[in-house]
Structures are given as structure tokens and as C-alpha cells.
Amino acid sequence: MTIKNICCIGAGYVGGPTMSVIAQKCPNIKVTVVDINEDRIAAWNHKDLSRLPVYEPGLDKVVEEARGRNLFFSTEVDKAINDADMIFISVNTPTKTYGKGKGMAADLKYIELCARQIARVAKQDKIVVEKSTLPVRTASAIKSILENTGNGVQFQILSNPEFLAEGTAVQDLLHPDRVLIGGDTTQEGQKAIQALVDIYANWIPNERILTTNVWSSELSKLTANAFLAQRVSSINAMSVICENTGADINEVSKAIGMDSRIGPKFLKASVGFGGSCFQKDILNLVYIAKTYGLDEVADYWEQVVLMNDYQKNRFSDNIVSTLYNTVSGKKITFFGWAFKKDTNDTRESAAIKVADNLLSEKANLSVYDPKVTEERIYADLDYLNSRSEEENRKLLKVQNNPYNAIKNSHAIAILTEWDEFKTYDWQKIYDNMHKPAFIFDGRGILDTKALSKIGFICYKIGSATTV
Ligand SMILES: NC(=O)C1=CN([C@@H]2O[C@H](COP(=O)(O)OP(=O)(O)OC[C@H]3O[C@@H](n4cnc5c(N)ncnc54)[C@H](O)[C@@H]3O)[C@@H](O)[C@H]2O)C=CC1
Numbered sequence: 465m466t467i468k469n470i471c472c473i474g475a476g477y478v479g480g481p482t483m484s485v486i487a488q489k490c491p492n493i494k495v496t497v498v499d500i501n502e503d504r505i506a507a508w509n510h511k512d513l514s515r516l517p518v519y520e521p522g523l524d525k526v527v528e529e530a531r532g533r534n535l536f537f538s539t540e541v542d543k544a545i546n547d548a549d550m551i552f553i554s555v556n557t558p559t560k561t562y563g564k565g566k567g568m569a570a571d572l573k574y575i576e577l578c579a580r581q582i583a584r585v586a587k588q589d590k591i592v593v594e595k596s597t598l599p600v601r602t603a604s605a606i607k608s609i610l611e612n613t614g615n616g617v618q619f620q621i622l623s624n625p626e627f628l629a630e631g632t633a634v635q636d637l638l639h640p641d642r643v644l645i646g647g648d649t650t651q652e653g654q655k656a657i658q659a660l661v662d663i664y665a666n667w668i669p670n671e672r673i674l675t676t677n678v679w680s681s682e683l684s685k686l687t688a689n690a691f692l693a694q695r696v697s698s699i700n701a702m703s704v705i706c707e708n709t710g711a712d713i714n715e716v717s718k719a720i721g722m723d724s725r726i727g728p729k730f731l732k733a734s735v736g737f738g739g740s741c742f743q744k745d746i747l748n749l750v751y752i753a754k755t756y757g758l759d760e761v762a763d764y765w766e767q768v769v770l771m772n773d774y775q776k777n778r779f780s781d782n783i784v785s786t787l788y789n790t791v792s793g794k795k796i797t798f799f800g801w802a803f804k805k806d807t808n809d810t811r812e813s814a815a816i817k818v819a820d821n822l823l824s825e826k827a828n829l830s831v832y833d834p835k836v837t838e839e840r841i842y843a844d845l846d847y848l849n850s851r852s853e854e855e856n857r858k859l860l861k862v863q864n865n866p867y868n869a870i871k872n873s874h875a876i877a878i879l880t881e882w883d884e885f886k887t888y889d890w891q892k893i894y895d896n897m898h899k900p901a902f903i904f905d906g907r908g909i910l911d912t913k914a915l916s917k918i919g920f921i922c923y924k925i926g927s928a929t930t931v
């Protein structure tokens with residue numbers, strides 16, 4: 465079976481970059497990415513490539529090469545579904561905010577809507593690919609919806625979870641550690657798997673394309689995110705022991721990371737992990753375990769999220785206690801709002817929780833992030849409903865220049881590890897701040913020895929305070 469026409473439902477952080485790379489690498493396949501969000505589609509079609517809705521290094525070049533050739537962005541969902549041989553579902557699967565499983569289970573309403581739309585529109589046989597991250601056994605629900613249309617169309621359901629990380633999406637898509645494809649063990653299922661393998665084989669070596677049964681594939685995605693987040697929570701748990709004992713977390717990370725069984729990656733202590741997926745996917749896993757009555761398993765994984773909450777709260781608590789137990793009316797500058805560097809995404813960013821805590825203490829915040837817009841920052845805070853929108857705007861000001869942001873600040877907090885923060889003229893910054901001038905480095909990126917020489921009082925996550 466040769467695929468000629470792909471449709472992807474959902475033009476977000478995954479659908480957009482993933483399909484752009486498939487289109488770039490498979491010029492003979494027409495790829496149409498559809499979304500109900502008209503503004504998002506308009507942005508994907510924007511002539512000015514710096515206005516794409518997702519900021520990812522290198523993405524503009526990929527889009528430039530493929531868009532209009534075999535890559536299209538559209539709001540005509542029905543048409544794209546009908547024309548396609550293969551349909552990727554890449555819509556959002558947030559944590560449920562209502563009803564059974566509230567605050568934990570994945571909300572599958574967008575997935576179900578897609579399945580129903582495909583069932584309604586499809587007139588020829590199709591392969592449906594789960595690209596979104598889903599609870600194990602979701603494929604059976606999708607199958608049930610698709611197979612009960614009564615119009616005789618045959619569907620094969622594959623699971624093909626995405627492992628890209630934001631900020632490195634293009635490189636991750638071009639050179640993935642592995643591509644995972646799960647499908648039915650029937651002959652038809654195997655043919656569908658092969659059709660998707662053939663697409664990836666255009667640029668990915670065969671030994672990196674792994675095929676499994678559909679349940680293993682679905683569960684592997686949740687497992688991978690749980691393991692990654694667990695590493696961050698584990699190193700963060702050690703960071704506070706370091707601060708209390710005089711050990712240094714970077715030295716500890718290096719020492720344990722040289723053990724080839726542990727490995728050096730993902731051992732950077734931080735103010736807490738953010739991003740749209742780690743917390744949501746772990747909570748989803750916790751919920752799955754609970755539904756099978758596996759309370760010990762559920763508690764084990766939930767602790768990863770609880771440790772992350774602790775890390776964010778202790779960072780803001782430390783700012784308050786260091787600034788003589790009150791930040792009321794004091795100006796604190798945030799460098800960074802995104803959940804990590806090289807992305808404009810702020811979903812679940814640690815900065816949001818830290819800001820909310822400090823605003824509750826009546827601090828005045830000044831925020832500078834090289835890629836995040838003012839609208840986004842206010843929207844993140846307003847969403848929490850902790851205080852009125854008016855008050856958020858009164859207490860927090862967004863700045864587009866770091867040197868203006870810090871004027872008359874009592875303290876600076878580093879919330880995102882943007883490289884440019886390391887290159888600033890820190891003497892000039894010091895000269896323009898109230899004294900004593902404090903720095904709280906929540907990412908461990910600054911040279912605190914040099915900063916102490918200038919006169920700053922420095923707190924760095926995972927190491928003892930330097931004066
Ligand atoms: N953000 C990331 O780095 C990664 C995300 N994932 C998973 O991929 C999935 C998508 O995530 P993102 O791309 O970040 O979400 P997103 O929120 O950026 O994009 C989802 C898009 O789907 C659209 N949509 C929802 N229902 C629709 C419908 N019925 N018809 C047409 N469009 C519809 C929304 O308008 C939105 O633009 C999630 O399950 C997530 O867990 C997986 C790996 C990485």
C-alpha cells in the first residue's frame with residue numbers, strides 16, 4: 465500500500481512541525497494539516513515565516529521548502545479527511561477539568577470528535593494514526609466509533625506517539641532516537657504498519673523504526689514521559705539536600721551521570737519541570753493505575769508531580785525569606801517565562817506558579833522573556849483566577865528589554881535557561897538595582913562566583929548561597 469495523501473488533524477506544536485518534516489522528506493506525498501482554529505491556520509500560511517504560530521529553530525526553513533509544494537495548511541477539515549489515505553490525529557489531550565477523573569484523567573473529547581468526524585466523512589478505506597499522547601487502550605474506543613458507521617468503510621488504527629521535545633523539534637524529527645509504530649497483529653494491521661514504516665524510511669534508518677502491538681506503543685509514550693519527568697524530580701530532590709549540606713548539584717549530576725547505567729542526560733536541577741505534557745501524562749498514568757486498583761503504583765508516580773510542586777514552591781518561599789521575609793512592594797525581575805529555552809511555549813511553566821506565589825505576597829514583578837508575548841503572560845496568570853485581571857496588570861509589568869526590566873529591582877530570578885542571560889553586562893545590571901542586589905538562579909546557568917565579585921548575593925539551585 466503506497467500512501468499518496470496524508471491529512472493531519474491538529475496544527476499545534478506536534479502536528480505542525482511533524483507534518484512539515486514528513487512533507488519535506490516525502491515530496492511525493494501531499495500533506496494537509498487542518499485545524500478548526502482559523503487564526504492558527506492563517507499563521508501557518510503567513511508569508512512572513514517569523515510569524516509561524518510555533519517557534520522552533522530551523523522550522524521556518526522546512527516550511528519554506530515544502531509549503532505550497534506538497535504541504536498545505538487549511539481549515540477545510542472534511543475535505544482533507546475525505547481526500548486522505550492516512551489520517552493523523554494530533555489534537556490536544558489535556559487533563560480533564562470536570563466530572564469523573566477531574567484533575568487527573570486525559571480529556572479525550574477532542575479525540576472522540578475527530579473519530580466521529582472521520583466516521584461521518586470517510587467514503588474510502590483509511591489508516592487512522594494516533595499521534596496525540598493517549599491512555600493505553602484508546603485505540604479500541606476509536607475503533608469502536610469508526611466501525612459502527614454502517615457505511616462499509618474499513619479502518620486500520622495505528623499508534624505512532626511523538627517523542628520530540630520543544631525547542632529541538634526539527635532536529636528530533638530529522639534524527640529521532642526511534643520511531644514507534646503500534647498496530648494490529650492481523651494481516652491488515654501489519655500492512656498498515658508497513659505503509660507508515662515506508663514513509664519514515666524515507667529518512668530514518670530501519671533499525672530506528674520500532675514496531676509493536678498497539679497497546680505497548682500507547683503505553684510506551686506515557687512511560688517515556690514518566691521516566692523523564694522522574695529523573696528531573698529525582699535530581700531536584702537531591703538539589704535541596706545539596707543546598708543544606710554544601711554539596712553541589714552540578715558536581716553530583718556529573719558524578720552520577722558518568723555511570724553508563726545512569727547516563728548524563730536529563731540531570732539538570734531546575735526550578736521545576738514545565739511543559740504541556742509531563743504533568744498531564746503522569747497524572748494520566750496515575751489515573752490509569754487507580755482504575756485498575758493499583759494504588760501503590762499510582763502513589764509512586766504521583767510523587768514525581770508532588771516533588772515538582774514542592775520545587776516550585778520552595779523557590780518562591782526562598783525568595784520571600786531571603787528578602788527579609790517580605791516582598792510586599794518590592795520589585796522582582798523575572799528573566800524567562802517559557803517552560804524551557806528556545807520555545808515560546810509557556811504551558812505549565814514553573815514561572816507561572818512562582819509568579820503567582822510572589823504576587824500573592826504583593827510583590828511587583830517585571831518580566832522579560834525573549835520569545836513570550838505580553839498577552840500570553842497575562843493570559844497564563846488570569847487563567848489561575850488568583851486575583852482580578854486588573855490586579856495582575858497592576859502588579860506585573862512585561863518588558864521587552866532586560867536592562868529596562870531590572871531598573872530599581874531588589875532581586876532577579878532566572879526562570880528559563882535562555883543562553884542570552886549568560887551574556888549580559890551584569891555590572892551594568894548591578895549598578896541599576898537596589899542594594900543589596902539579589903539573584904535567584906533557578907536554572908543554575910550563571911557564573912555566581914563572578915556575580916558575587918560584582919557584589920550580588922547569589923542563590924543558585926542546588927548549591928549553597930554565595931555572598
Ligand atoms: N507539545 C509537545 O511537545 C508534544 C505533545 N504531544 C502530544 O501531542 C498532542 C498534541 O499536542 P500539541 O500539538 O502540543 O497541542 P496543541 O494544543 O498545540 O494543538 C492541538 C490543535 O488541535 C486542534 N484541534 C482540536 N480539536 C480539533 C478538531 N476536532 N478538529 C481540528 N482541529 C482540532 C486545536 O485547535 C489545536 O490547534 C497531545 O496529545 C500531546 O500530549 C506529544 C509529544 C510532544
Ligand SMILES: O=C(O)[C@H]1O[C@H](OP(=O)(O)OP(=O)(O)OC[C@H]2O[C@@H](n3ccc(=O)[nH]c3=O)[C@H](O)[C@@H]2O)[C@H](O)[C@@H](O)[C@@H]1O
Pocket residue numbers: 597626627628629630631689692696729730731732733734735736737738739740741742803804805
Ligand atoms: O510528550 C511531550 O510533550 C514531550 O515532553 C518532553 O519534551 P518537552 O516537554 O518539550 O521538553 P523537555 O526538554 O523534556 O523539558 C521538559 C521540562 O523539564 C525541564 N528539565 C528538563 C531536563 C532537565 O535535566 N532538567 C529540567 O528541569 C525543562 O526545563 C522543561 O521545563 C519530552 O522530552 C519529549 O520526549 C516528549 O515528546
